Amino acid sequence: MRLFAAVLPPPAAADELAYAVDKLKTLPGAEDLRWAPRESWHFTLAFMAEVEDGTVPVLSERLSRAARRTAPFPLALHGGGHFGDRALWTGAAGDVDTLRLLARRADAAARKSDITMEEHRHYRPHLTLARGHGEPSLRAYVDGLADFEGGEWTVAELTLVRSNLPRSGVPGERPRYEVVGRWPLGGAG
Known part of the structure:
Protein backbone atom coordinates (compact mmCIF):
# COMPACT_ATOMS: atom_id res chain seq x y z
CA MET A 1 0.00 0.00 0.00
CA ARG A 2 1.09 3.60 -0.60
CA LEU A 3 1.51 5.47 2.67
CA PHE A 4 2.61 8.86 3.93
CA ALA A 5 2.90 10.51 7.34
CA ALA A 6 1.12 13.84 7.56
CA VAL A 7 -0.24 16.74 9.56
CA LEU A 8 -3.86 17.49 8.68
CA PRO A 9 -5.27 21.00 9.10
CA PRO A 10 -8.32 21.22 11.38
CA PRO A 11 -11.71 22.16 9.89
CA ALA A 12 -11.48 25.84 10.91
CA ALA A 13 -8.11 26.22 9.14
CA ALA A 14 -9.46 24.40 6.10
CA ASP A 15 -12.47 26.75 6.06
CA GLU A 16 -10.18 29.79 5.94
CA LEU A 17 -8.11 28.25 3.18
CA ALA A 18 -11.20 27.21 1.20
CA TYR A 19 -12.37 30.84 1.23
CA ALA A 20 -9.01 31.98 -0.21
CA VAL A 21 -8.99 29.15 -2.79
CA ASP A 22 -12.51 30.04 -3.94
CA LYS A 23 -11.20 33.52 -4.83
CA LEU A 24 -8.29 31.96 -6.75
CA LYS A 25 -10.72 29.85 -8.77
CA THR A 26 -12.20 33.05 -10.24
CA LEU A 27 -8.87 34.04 -11.85
CA PRO A 28 -8.40 33.58 -15.61
CA GLY A 29 -7.21 30.06 -16.45
CA ALA A 30 -8.29 28.55 -13.12
CA GLU A 31 -10.43 25.99 -14.93
CA ASP A 32 -7.25 24.57 -16.51
CA LEU A 33 -5.79 23.64 -13.13
CA ARG A 34 -6.53 20.40 -11.25
CA TRP A 35 -7.63 21.69 -7.86
CA ALA A 36 -7.00 19.40 -4.90
CA PRO A 37 -10.22 18.63 -3.05
CA ARG A 38 -10.40 20.00 0.47
CA GLU A 39 -10.53 16.52 2.01
CA SER A 40 -7.08 15.80 0.56
CA TRP A 41 -5.34 18.85 2.07
CA HIS A 42 -2.36 17.90 4.24
CA PHE A 43 1.28 18.59 5.01
CA THR A 44 3.23 15.51 3.96
CA LEU A 45 5.96 14.73 6.49
CA ALA A 46 7.36 11.54 4.97
CA PHE A 47 6.25 9.81 1.77
CA MET A 48 6.78 6.06 1.97
CA ALA A 49 5.44 4.90 -1.40
CA GLU A 50 4.81 1.15 -1.36
CA VAL A 51 4.77 -0.50 2.07
CA GLU A 52 4.09 -4.19 2.70
CA ASP A 53 1.05 -4.86 4.89
CA GLY A 54 3.24 -6.75 7.38
CA THR A 55 5.42 -3.67 7.90
CA VAL A 56 2.54 -1.44 9.04
CA PRO A 57 2.48 -2.60 12.71
CA VAL A 58 6.23 -1.91 13.14
CA LEU A 59 5.92 1.41 11.31
CA SER A 60 2.91 2.35 13.46
CA GLU A 61 4.84 1.68 16.68
CA ARG A 62 7.78 3.77 15.48
CA LEU A 63 5.49 6.63 14.39
CA SER A 64 3.78 6.45 17.78
CA ARG A 65 7.19 6.89 19.46
CA ALA A 66 8.05 9.79 17.14
CA ALA A 67 4.75 11.46 18.07
CA ARG A 68 5.28 10.95 21.82
CA ARG A 69 8.75 12.53 21.56
CA THR A 70 7.34 15.67 19.88
CA ALA A 71 5.44 18.27 21.90
CA PRO A 72 2.29 19.82 20.42
CA PHE A 73 3.11 23.03 18.55
CA PRO A 74 1.40 26.04 16.96
CA LEU A 75 0.98 26.18 13.20
CA ALA A 76 -0.95 28.28 10.68
CA LEU A 77 -1.49 28.21 6.94
CA HIS A 78 0.41 31.06 5.36
CA GLY A 79 0.99 32.64 1.95
CA GLU A 119 17.44 10.57 -0.28
CA HIS A 120 17.30 13.06 2.61
CA ARG A 121 16.57 16.60 1.46
CA HIS A 122 15.59 19.84 3.14
CA TYR A 123 11.94 19.63 4.21
CA ARG A 124 9.83 22.43 2.74
CA PRO A 125 6.41 22.49 4.40
CA HIS A 126 3.65 22.96 1.85
CA LEU A 127 0.04 21.97 1.32
CA THR A 128 -0.72 21.38 -2.37
CA LEU A 129 -3.75 23.27 -3.66
CA ALA A 130 -3.63 22.70 -7.42
CA ARG A 131 -1.60 21.09 -10.15
CA GLY A 132 -0.91 22.50 -13.57
CA HIS A 133 0.70 21.46 -16.83
CA GLY A 134 2.72 24.60 -17.55
CA GLU A 135 -0.29 26.66 -18.64
CA PRO A 136 -1.47 28.88 -17.10
CA SER A 137 1.45 30.32 -15.18
CA LEU A 138 0.90 29.97 -11.45
CA ARG A 139 2.31 33.43 -10.68
CA ALA A 140 -1.10 35.13 -10.43
CA TYR A 141 -2.31 32.46 -8.00
CA VAL A 142 0.79 32.84 -5.82
CA ASP A 143 0.19 36.61 -5.85
CA GLY A 144 -3.41 35.94 -4.81
CA LEU A 145 -2.15 34.05 -1.76
CA ALA A 146 0.54 36.60 -0.82
CA ASP A 147 -1.52 38.14 1.99
CA PHE A 148 -3.19 34.91 3.13
CA GLU A 149 -2.74 34.40 6.87
CA GLY A 150 -4.74 31.60 8.42
CA GLY A 151 -5.51 31.41 12.11
CA GLU A 152 -3.13 29.53 14.36
CA TRP A 153 -4.00 26.07 15.68
CA THR A 154 -2.15 23.52 17.79
CA VAL A 155 -0.82 20.48 15.96
CA ALA A 156 -1.63 17.68 18.39
CA GLU A 157 -1.31 14.52 16.30
CA LEU A 158 0.70 12.69 13.68
CA THR A 159 -1.36 10.89 11.04
CA LEU A 160 -0.53 7.94 8.77
CA VAL A 161 -2.49 8.11 5.51
CA ARG A 162 -3.02 5.53 2.77
CA SER A 163 -3.21 6.81 -0.80
CA ASN A 164 -5.57 4.71 -2.89
CA LEU A 165 -4.67 5.31 -6.51
CA PRO A 166 -7.44 5.64 -9.10
CA ARG A 167 -8.24 2.46 -10.98
CA SER A 168 -11.13 3.50 -13.19
CA GLY A 169 -9.03 5.04 -15.94
CA VAL A 170 -11.28 8.11 -15.93
CA PRO A 171 -9.16 11.17 -16.82
CA GLY A 172 -8.71 13.54 -13.91
CA GLU A 173 -9.65 11.01 -11.26
CA ARG A 174 -7.64 11.61 -8.09
CA PRO A 175 -6.28 9.32 -5.39
CA ARG A 176 -8.50 8.78 -2.37
CA TYR A 177 -6.91 9.23 1.04
CA GLU A 178 -7.77 7.13 4.07
CA VAL A 179 -6.39 7.57 7.57
CA VAL A 180 -4.64 4.40 8.76
CA GLY A 181 -3.45 5.64 12.15
CA ARG A 182 -3.33 8.68 14.43
CA TRP A 183 -0.98 9.28 17.34
CA PRO A 184 -1.14 12.14 19.84
CA LEU A 185 1.93 14.29 20.16
CA GLY A 186 3.66 14.26 23.54
CA GLY A 187 1.47 15.92 26.12
CA ALA A 188 -1.61 15.85 23.86
CA GLY A 189 -4.69 14.19 25.33
Missing part, protein backbone atom coordinates in the same frame (compact mmCIF):
# COMPACT_ATOMS: atom_id res chain seq x y z
CA GLY A 80 1.63 30.65 -1.17
CA GLY A 81 4.21 29.41 -3.57
CA HIS A 82 4.72 27.11 -6.50
CA PHE A 83 7.02 24.43 -7.82
CA GLY A 84 7.55 25.52 -11.40
CA ASP A 85 4.19 25.66 -13.11
CA ARG A 86 3.20 22.22 -11.94
CA ALA A 87 2.12 22.71 -8.28
CA LEU A 88 0.51 25.60 -6.38
CA TRP A 89 0.69 25.45 -2.60
CA THR A 90 0.19 27.29 0.64
CA GLY A 91 2.91 27.24 3.25
CA ALA A 92 3.16 27.15 7.02
CA ALA A 93 3.83 29.73 9.72
CA GLY A 94 4.26 29.25 13.44
CA ASP A 95 6.61 26.66 14.87
CA VAL A 96 7.88 25.44 11.51
CA ASP A 97 11.07 24.14 13.17
CA THR A 98 9.04 21.60 15.16
CA LEU A 99 7.12 20.66 12.00
CA ARG A 100 10.49 19.96 10.34
CA LEU A 101 11.59 17.96 13.41
CA LEU A 102 8.40 15.88 13.22
CA ALA A 103 9.07 15.30 9.50
CA ARG A 104 12.62 14.09 10.30
CA ARG A 105 11.28 11.78 13.00
CA ALA A 106 8.60 10.36 10.66
CA ASP A 107 11.26 9.76 8.00
CA ALA A 108 13.51 8.05 10.57
CA ALA A 109 10.59 5.88 11.75
CA ALA A 110 10.06 4.68 8.19
CA ARG A 111 13.76 4.00 7.62
CA LYS A 112 14.02 2.05 10.91
CA SER A 113 11.03 0.02 9.72
CA ASP A 114 13.11 -1.02 6.67
CA ILE A 115 11.08 1.10 4.26
CA THR A 116 13.14 2.41 1.37
CA MET A 117 12.96 6.19 1.44
CA GLU A 118 14.16 8.85 -0.98
Whole structure:
Protein backbone atom coordinates (compact mmCIF):
# COMPACT_ATOMS: atom_id res chain seq x y z
CA MET A 1 0.00 0.00 0.00
CA ARG A 2 1.09 3.60 -0.60
CA LEU A 3 1.51 5.47 2.67
CA PHE A 4 2.61 8.86 3.93
CA ALA A 5 2.90 10.51 7.34
CA ALA A 6 1.12 13.84 7.56
CA VAL A 7 -0.24 16.74 9.56
CA LEU A 8 -3.86 17.49 8.68
CA PRO A 9 -5.27 21.00 9.10
CA PRO A 10 -8.32 21.22 11.38
CA PRO A 11 -11.71 22.16 9.89
CA ALA A 12 -11.48 25.84 10.91
CA ALA A 13 -8.11 26.22 9.14
CA ALA A 14 -9.46 24.40 6.10
CA ASP A 15 -12.47 26.75 6.06
CA GLU A 16 -10.18 29.79 5.94
CA LEU A 17 -8.11 28.25 3.18
CA ALA A 18 -11.20 27.21 1.20
CA TYR A 19 -12.37 30.84 1.23
CA ALA A 20 -9.01 31.98 -0.21
CA VAL A 21 -8.99 29.15 -2.79
CA ASP A 22 -12.51 30.04 -3.94
CA LYS A 23 -11.20 33.52 -4.83
CA LEU A 24 -8.29 31.96 -6.75
CA LYS A 25 -10.72 29.85 -8.77
CA THR A 26 -12.20 33.05 -10.24
CA LEU A 27 -8.87 34.04 -11.85
CA PRO A 28 -8.40 33.58 -15.61
CA GLY A 29 -7.21 30.06 -16.45
CA ALA A 30 -8.29 28.55 -13.12
CA GLU A 31 -10.43 25.99 -14.93
CA ASP A 32 -7.25 24.57 -16.51
CA LEU A 33 -5.79 23.64 -13.13
CA ARG A 34 -6.53 20.40 -11.25
CA TRP A 35 -7.63 21.69 -7.86
CA ALA A 36 -7.00 19.40 -4.90
CA PRO A 37 -10.22 18.63 -3.05
CA ARG A 38 -10.40 20.00 0.47
CA GLU A 39 -10.53 16.52 2.01
CA SER A 40 -7.08 15.80 0.56
CA TRP A 41 -5.34 18.85 2.07
CA HIS A 42 -2.36 17.90 4.24
CA PHE A 43 1.28 18.59 5.01
CA THR A 44 3.23 15.51 3.96
CA LEU A 45 5.96 14.73 6.49
CA ALA A 46 7.36 11.54 4.97
CA PHE A 47 6.25 9.81 1.77
CA MET A 48 6.78 6.06 1.97
CA ALA A 49 5.44 4.90 -1.40
CA GLU A 50 4.81 1.15 -1.36
CA VAL A 51 4.77 -0.50 2.07
CA GLU A 52 4.09 -4.19 2.70
CA ASP A 53 1.05 -4.86 4.89
CA GLY A 54 3.24 -6.75 7.38
CA THR A 55 5.42 -3.67 7.90
CA VAL A 56 2.54 -1.44 9.04
CA PRO A 57 2.48 -2.60 12.71
CA VAL A 58 6.23 -1.91 13.14
CA LEU A 59 5.92 1.41 11.31
CA SER A 60 2.91 2.35 13.46
CA GLU A 61 4.84 1.68 16.68
CA ARG A 62 7.78 3.77 15.48
CA LEU A 63 5.49 6.63 14.39
CA SER A 64 3.78 6.45 17.78
CA ARG A 65 7.19 6.89 19.46
CA ALA A 66 8.05 9.79 17.14
CA ALA A 67 4.75 11.46 18.07
CA ARG A 68 5.28 10.95 21.82
CA ARG A 69 8.75 12.53 21.56
CA THR A 70 7.34 15.67 19.88
CA ALA A 71 5.44 18.27 21.90
CA PRO A 72 2.29 19.82 20.42
CA PHE A 73 3.11 23.03 18.55
CA PRO A 74 1.40 26.04 16.96
CA LEU A 75 0.98 26.18 13.20
CA ALA A 76 -0.95 28.28 10.68
CA LEU A 77 -1.49 28.21 6.94
CA HIS A 78 0.41 31.06 5.36
CA GLY A 79 0.99 32.64 1.95
CA GLY A 80 1.63 30.65 -1.17
CA GLY A 81 4.21 29.41 -3.57
CA HIS A 82 4.72 27.11 -6.50
CA PHE A 83 7.02 24.43 -7.82
CA GLY A 84 7.55 25.52 -11.40
CA ASP A 85 4.19 25.66 -13.11
CA ARG A 86 3.20 22.22 -11.94
CA ALA A 87 2.12 22.71 -8.28
CA LEU A 88 0.51 25.60 -6.38
CA TRP A 89 0.69 25.45 -2.60
CA THR A 90 0.19 27.29 0.64
CA GLY A 91 2.91 27.24 3.25
CA ALA A 92 3.16 27.15 7.02
CA ALA A 93 3.83 29.73 9.72
CA GLY A 94 4.26 29.25 13.44
CA ASP A 95 6.61 26.66 14.87
CA VAL A 96 7.88 25.44 11.51
CA ASP A 97 11.07 24.14 13.17
CA THR A 98 9.04 21.60 15.16
CA LEU A 99 7.12 20.66 12.00
CA ARG A 100 10.49 19.96 10.34
CA LEU A 101 11.59 17.96 13.41
CA LEU A 102 8.40 15.88 13.22
CA ALA A 103 9.07 15.30 9.50
CA ARG A 104 12.62 14.09 10.30
CA ARG A 105 11.28 11.78 13.00
CA ALA A 106 8.60 10.36 10.66
CA ASP A 107 11.26 9.76 8.00
CA ALA A 108 13.51 8.05 10.57
CA ALA A 109 10.59 5.88 11.75
CA ALA A 110 10.06 4.68 8.19
CA ARG A 111 13.76 4.00 7.62
CA LYS A 112 14.02 2.05 10.91
CA SER A 113 11.03 0.02 9.72
CA ASP A 114 13.11 -1.02 6.67
CA ILE A 115 11.08 1.10 4.26
CA THR A 116 13.14 2.41 1.37
CA MET A 117 12.96 6.19 1.44
CA GLU A 118 14.16 8.85 -0.98
CA GLU A 119 17.44 10.57 -0.28
CA HIS A 120 17.30 13.06 2.61
CA ARG A 121 16.57 16.60 1.46
CA HIS A 122 15.59 19.84 3.14
CA TYR A 123 11.94 19.63 4.21
CA ARG A 124 9.83 22.43 2.74
CA PRO A 125 6.41 22.49 4.40
CA HIS A 126 3.65 22.96 1.85
CA LEU A 127 0.04 21.97 1.32
CA THR A 128 -0.72 21.38 -2.37
CA LEU A 129 -3.75 23.27 -3.66
CA ALA A 130 -3.63 22.70 -7.42
CA ARG A 131 -1.60 21.09 -10.15
CA GLY A 132 -0.91 22.50 -13.57
CA HIS A 133 0.70 21.46 -16.83
CA GLY A 134 2.72 24.60 -17.55
CA GLU A 135 -0.29 26.66 -18.64
CA PRO A 136 -1.47 28.88 -17.10
CA SER A 137 1.45 30.32 -15.18
CA LEU A 138 0.90 29.97 -11.45
CA ARG A 139 2.31 33.43 -10.68
CA ALA A 140 -1.10 35.13 -10.43
CA TYR A 141 -2.31 32.46 -8.00
CA VAL A 142 0.79 32.84 -5.82
CA ASP A 143 0.19 36.61 -5.85
CA GLY A 144 -3.41 35.94 -4.81
CA LEU A 145 -2.15 34.05 -1.76
CA ALA A 146 0.54 36.60 -0.82
CA ASP A 147 -1.52 38.14 1.99
CA PHE A 148 -3.19 34.91 3.13
CA GLU A 149 -2.74 34.40 6.87
CA GLY A 150 -4.74 31.60 8.42
CA GLY A 151 -5.51 31.41 12.11
CA GLU A 152 -3.13 29.53 14.36
CA TRP A 153 -4.00 26.07 15.68
CA THR A 154 -2.15 23.52 17.79
CA VAL A 155 -0.82 20.48 15.96
CA ALA A 156 -1.63 17.68 18.39
CA GLU A 157 -1.31 14.52 16.30
CA LEU A 158 0.70 12.69 13.68
CA THR A 159 -1.36 10.89 11.04
CA LEU A 160 -0.53 7.94 8.77
CA VAL A 161 -2.49 8.11 5.51
CA ARG A 162 -3.02 5.53 2.77
CA SER A 163 -3.21 6.81 -0.80
CA ASN A 164 -5.57 4.71 -2.89
CA LEU A 165 -4.67 5.31 -6.51
CA PRO A 166 -7.44 5.64 -9.10
CA ARG A 167 -8.24 2.46 -10.98
CA SER A 168 -11.13 3.50 -13.19
CA GLY A 169 -9.03 5.04 -15.94
CA VAL A 170 -11.28 8.11 -15.93
CA PRO A 171 -9.16 11.17 -16.82
CA GLY A 172 -8.71 13.54 -13.91
CA GLU A 173 -9.65 11.01 -11.26
CA ARG A 174 -7.64 11.61 -8.09
CA PRO A 175 -6.28 9.32 -5.39
CA ARG A 176 -8.50 8.78 -2.37
CA TYR A 177 -6.91 9.23 1.04
CA GLU A 178 -7.77 7.13 4.07
CA VAL A 179 -6.39 7.57 7.57
CA VAL A 180 -4.64 4.40 8.76
CA GLY A 181 -3.45 5.64 12.15
CA ARG A 182 -3.33 8.68 14.43
CA TRP A 183 -0.98 9.28 17.34
CA PRO A 184 -1.14 12.14 19.84
CA LEU A 185 1.93 14.29 20.16
CA GLY A 186 3.66 14.26 23.54
CA GLY A 187 1.47 15.92 26.12
CA ALA A 188 -1.61 15.85 23.86
CA GLY A 189 -4.69 14.19 25.33
